[in-house]
Amino acid sequence: MSLESIMYLRFEGIIALIIFLLLVLKLNDADDRVPQFMNGINILLLVNFLIGLFPMVDGTLFNNFFQTTELIVLQKNILNFGVLLISFTSTTWLSGNKNRIEFYILLLSSLLGAFVMLSSGHVLMLYLGLEMSTIPVAALANFNKTQRNSSEAAIKLILSSAFSSGILLFGISLLYGAVGNLSFDHIIAVIQPNPLTLYAFTFILAGFAFKMSIVPFHLWTADVYEGSPVGVTNYLSVISKGSVIFVFISVLYVLFGALKQAWLLEITILSVLSMTIGNLFAMRQQNVKRLLAFSSISQVGFVLVGIAGASQAGTTASIYFVLIYLLSNIASFGVIGAISDATGKENLSSYKGLYKSNPFLALVFALSLFSLAGIPPTAGFFGKLFLLTSGMGSGLYILLAIAAANLVLSLYNYLRVVKTMFIDQAEETIEPIQRNWPLTAALIICVIGLLIIGFIPSVYQYIDSLSFGIYLK
Amino acid sequence: MNILSLLILIPLVTAIGILISKKDQTIKLIALLGSVTQLGVAIWTTLLYMSLRKAGATGDMLFQSTIKWFSPLHIFFSTGVDGISLTMILLTAMVVVAGILVSWKIVFQVKEFFFLIVFLSLGAFGFFISTDLFMLFFFLELAVIPKYLLIGIWGSGKKEYSAMKLALMLMFGSALVFLGIVGLYYASAAFGVPTWNLQQLSHLKLPIETQRVLYILLFTGFGVFTALFPFHTWAPDGHSSAPTAASMFLAGISMKLGGYGCLRVATYLLPDAARELSWIFIILASIMIIYGAFATMMQKDLKYMNAYSSVSHCGFVILGIAMLTKAAIMGAVMQMVSHGIMTALFFAAIGMIYDRAHTRQADELGGMLKQVPFIGTAFIIAGLTSLGLPGFSGFVSEMTIFVGAWEQTGIFYRVATILACASIVVTAVYILRAIGLAIWGSIQNKEHLKFKDASWSERTASILLIAGVVFIGVFPFWLIQLIQNDSITIFNKIYSAAFAI
Numbered sequence: 001m002s003l004e005s006i007m008y009l010r011f012e013g014i015i016a017l018i019i020f021l022l023l024v025l026k027l028n029d030a031d032d033r034v035p036q037f038m039n040g041i042n043i044l045l046l047v048n049f050l051i052g053l054f055p056m057v058d059g060t061l062f063n064n065f066f067q068t069t070e071l072i073v074l075q076k077n078i079l080n081f082g083v084l085l086i087s088f089t090s091t092t093w094l095s096g097n098k099n100r101i102e103f104y105i106l107l108l109s110s111l112l113g114a115f116v117m118l119s120s121g122h123v124l125m126l127y128l129g130l131e132m133s134t135i136p137v138a139a140l141a142n143f144n145k146t147q148r149n150s151s152e153a154a155i156k157l158i159l160s161s162a163f164s165s166g167i168l169l170f171g172i173s174l175l176y177g178a179v180g181n182l183s184f185d186h187i188i189a190v191i192q193p194n195p196l197t198l199y200a201f202t203f204i205l206a207g208f209a210f211k212m213s214i215v216p217f218h219l220w221t222a223d224v225y226e227g228s229p230v231g232v233t234n235y236l237s238v239i240s241k242g243s244v245i246f247v248f249i250s251v252l253y254v255l256f257g258a259l260k261q262a263w264l265l266e267i268t269i270l271s272v273l274s275m276t277i278g279n280l281f282a283m284r285q286q287n288v289k290r291l292l293a294f295s296s297i298s299q300v301g302f303v304l305v306g307i308a309g310a311s312q313a314g315t316t317a318s319i320y321f322v323l324i325y326l327l328s329n330i331a332s333f334g335v336i337g338a339i340s341d342a343t344g345k346e347n348l349s350s351y352k353g354l355y356k357s358n359p360f361l362a363l364v365f366a367l368s369l370f371s372l373a374g375i376p377p378t379a380g381f382f383g384k385l386f387l388l389t390s391g392m393g394s395g396l397y398i399l400l401a402i403a404a405a406n407l408v409l410s411l412y413n414y415l416r417v418v419k420t421m422f423i424d425q426a427e428e429t430i431e432p433i434q435r436n437w438p439l440t441a442a443l444i445i446c447v448i449g450l451l452i453i454g455f456i457p458s459v460y461q462y463i464d465s466l467s468f469g470i471y472l473k
Numbered sequence: 474m475n476i477l478s479l480l481i482l483i484p485l486v487t488a489i490g491i492l493i494s495k496k497d498q499t500i501k502l503i504a505l506l507g508s509v510t511q512l513g514v515a516i517w518t519t520l521l522y523m524s525l526r527k528a529g530a531t532g533d534m535l536f537q538s539t540i541k542w543f544s545p546l547h548i549f550f551s552t553g554v555d556g557i558s559l560t561m562i563l564l565t566a567m568v569v570v571a572g573i574l575v576s577w578k579i580v581f582q583v584k585e586f587f588f589l590i591v592f593l594s595l596g597a598f599g600f601f602i603s604t605d606l607f608m609l610f611f612f613l614e615l616a617v618i619p620k621y622l623l624i625g626i627w628g629s630g631k632k633e634y635s636a637m638k639l640a641l642m643l644m645f646g647s648a649l650v651f652l653g654i655v656g657l658y659y660a661s662a663a664f665g666v667p668t669w670n671l672q673q674l675s676h677l678k679l680p681i682e683t684q685r686v687l688y689i690l691l692f693t694g695f696g697v698f699t700a701l702f703p704f705h706t707w708a709p710d711g712h713s714s715a716p717t718a719a720s721m722f723l724a725g726i727s728m729k730l731g732g733y734g735c736l737r738v739a740t741y742l743l744p745d746a747a748r749e750l751s752w753i754f755i756i757l758a759s760i761m762i763i764y765g766a767f768a769t770m771m772q773k774d775l776k777y778m779n780a781y782s783s784v785s786h787c788g789f790v791i792l793g794i795a796m797l798t799k800a801a802i803m804g805a806v807m808q809m810v811s812h813g814i815m816t817a818l819f820f821a822a823i824g825m826i827y828d829r830a831h832t833r834q835a836d837e838l839g840g841m842l843k844q845v846p847f848i849g850t851a852f853i854i855a856g857l858t859s860l861g862l863p864g865f866s867g868f869v870s871e872m873t874i875f876v877g878a879w880e881q882t883g884i885f886y887r888v889a890t891i892l893a894c895a896s897i898v899v900t901a902v903y904i905l906r907a908i909g910l911a912i913w914g915s916i917q918n919k920e921h922l923k924f925k926d927a928s929w930s931e932r933t934a935s936i937l938l939i940a941g942v943v944f945i946g947v948f949p950f951w952l953i954q955l956i957q958n959d960s961i962t963i964f965n966k967i968y969s970a971a972f973a974i
Binding site: 375377385389405419 | 541542543544545546607610611612614615617618621622625626632633636637640641644645648649651652655656658659
């Protein structure tokens, strides 16, 4: 193996190394003996993130089974960044947990799967990566082993993901029947819109829709989000979802670019359903995690609006939005996790008067919710409006009108939480919560990101310059 | 550096200053200092603008500058003002100073309150100086959440309900506006490079089918902010639940964002559709005027009274814009200024009474003029302006609208104009009745004998606003001079397109 190929596999290599290191440590029970273990692992992840930032040339490996481009590197960096922040926000929770090394091993295995999936140049590699990124999460969902709903979440996740993988595989086998070879280059060259490829595409779409929790394939989402530990929910909503969205864009635009007329309609329908149902169901939720579960369903609906734009602007806007969504969601789940760790409360009603007792947490939460709702000056405003703007490019006016209506609906959901924290009076409020430095740092990073990304146009321009090639190669 | 960027920078610096200071008194002083500086800069800009115009500066907008924002999407941070936007900026600066002075005695969460107030004004200033539609929309939305929090936290009555209603309805309006401006953006792509820029868009001749759809979207969207019937229901609840300063901002500034948008974006950019479809909005405006006036008659609560009368008065703004004549457009702009100052004064006076009496029911008050003569006088002046007494700004602006509206011949326009004129009688009834009940008469409640008259801050705020009302009422030509050219530009744009066909 040449030095160059090691460079191509840089992200995967480092993650694998960390996993092995952790395995060895686990065998020696190192985490019990070293009190600073959590700081150590956070620093390790930080180093991992920083190494990822070094520039890398494009290239392919293993007969085009593995490919890397600047855009893929950016996506991996975004995911690395997200995992780093999630680790920061979970520090309090994991400090008291005996199995924290296992947590990181599973988490990083899943991340490794996501990386493989992003870099895949062959449908089988894609499938392998997807599975590898999902299955460890099911084990993670069950991480609070003593809790019943945690086990329930894990079972629901593993069953639904197995089911969706089945559907996906069926689609892939149909695709194989249609084109004869599953490498991306070959598929792009020979794929034609005919009934068989359409069937194949529909099944593959359904498989992806499960992973992205798009309505009507969303039924597992709320229960799994609610039952899993907050850190895992955070990972599910941000990294799992984000990585599948990244892959989905390239699968849709590159692999199935020839079927554009067909998928435009399907994506439109899924998008409308996701946005509307996600928002409507979020209205009555009393549990904050469930509320954010439905909110994340509707957010994916918005991403689909951008994807339906079927243009370079659509790709850019989607990736840009995922970055912003990642910051907003990590911040909100960070706050939820902090409160849940300290008090065990996850109900909206227990957030009453939070601003009085914990002004910092309440402000961070409010800002991230405003970002999710698309309120200026937070970055979510730009992210969401760029999605809608690029969606208009396909001339889907009705989709746009529904998306605009959903902006209003979603505002209601998020304002409900803001109202609880800032306006409602409560007899007993949550006591002031002690924050450790990693959590504070992660929240501050998220908030700064949310406040300034919209005013640094170079972020958007950079993504735009990278997504030039991806649309209909 | 461009002088207009100061108009955004000063509120921004003020807001940051408020955030980092600790003592309540410091916060208030910073807010006041910032807003007074802002008023000074606004006046200075206006004088500079007038001298430039006198020196022969042409161009629709002056003080233009453009900075790249999101170049792949052709979004620019571009600013520029003409007479109409300057008038709006002056109005905003004035109401902000008055609003901060009126809130001087607030004790609950002082920092948050003044931060939100200043933040809200930042949105309005940014809105009026933008010449890029995306930027304009950004600032339009910027002001929604501060309103929600101001009403929700410091409000009274059924504040949660009102605040949520206001936020959702305004969001609905801005969603329509967003669809409209994205539509404009894509429509302009047919002429080469797509653009969000107001002036570039104004030179395009969009196909009439596109114009129709976008005109309805944009006019209705901005109309929601101006309490356009049937989307006016947020206004009475929102105004009456809001704390005094927020009511002043809502009625004085926020509703003007909508009026300005209807004129500058919907009518100016889509002239063909405006000529064809403005009758819809004439009907809606007439309903607003008549319905608002009669609804006001039924109110006992002074704030609800002023809120419904605001709906009625903003109907005049819509009517003026939709009539599409030179005088009517000019009158609409004047009415926006006049109503902005007048309603701010009204809400300030009501707030002062409420702070003392803890009731706003007209029939529970009485004899206020005897006990608190200053507040009573301010109330009466606001009332007289509202019913259009000559010498105050209301008369000048409403008169201009009526004259302009009469220029449109045709039975339909005549009926609308006559109906609007007739509403003044109703206005006189409810204003005089409110004054009679609450201000004149004798004191009924013994508790009311303990009231103290206005404090220095309340006096300063009232005097500032009264000065504005009287100044426009007595020297209207000063304002006319500022906005005349731009109204004619808009008018010419609407009809030049007609001759080109």
